[in-house]
Amino acid sequence: xxxxxxxxxxxxxxxxxxxxxxxxxxxxxxxxxxxxxxxxxxxxxxxxxxxxxxxxxxxxxxxxxxxxxxxxxxxxxxxxxxxxxxxxxxxxxxxxxxxxxxxxxxxxxxxxxxxxxxxxxxxxxxxxxxxxxxxxxxxx
Numbered sequence: 001x002x003x004x005x006x007x008x009x010x011x012x013x014x015x016x017x018x019x020x021x022x023x024x025x026x027x028x029x030x031x032x033x034x035x036x037x038x039x040x041x042x043x044x045x046x047x048x049x050x051x052x053x054x055x056x057x058x059x060x061x062x063x064x065x066x067x068x069x070x071x072x073x074x075x076x077x078x079x080x081x082x083x084x085x086x087x088x089x090x091x092x093x094x095x096x097x098x099x100x101x102x103x104x105x106x107x108x109x110x111x112x113x114x115x116x117x118x119x120x121x122x123x124x125x126x127x128x129x130x131x132x133x134x135x136x137x138x139x140x
Contacts, residue, residue, distance in 0.1 A: 056138030
């Protein structure tokens, strides 16, 4: 019987993906924001280690320019502030995620230590606005 319980628990843990772990480390897991009803799935997410060995999550989300998928909805879903200042994306964030990455974005001001959220608005005028959201989160 214990073998069955152990196999069940190990199989459940094995299904957890790197993206799920990265979302949790970044504080963007649906489980960390109950009652919202909908959530965004990262287009890309990885976990790396700093030279000191602490985990760092890197995520990229896409928010469309539609009524139910836009940057305002993304920020509201994760209780993030809507404004910030332009800042360069960290070099480690740009290096770890695949493809072309912008060199800067709007860094959202927030009180969560170890997490940086950058918003790069997509070209276009009016509302709703689409954006790419880049996140670096960890203790290192």
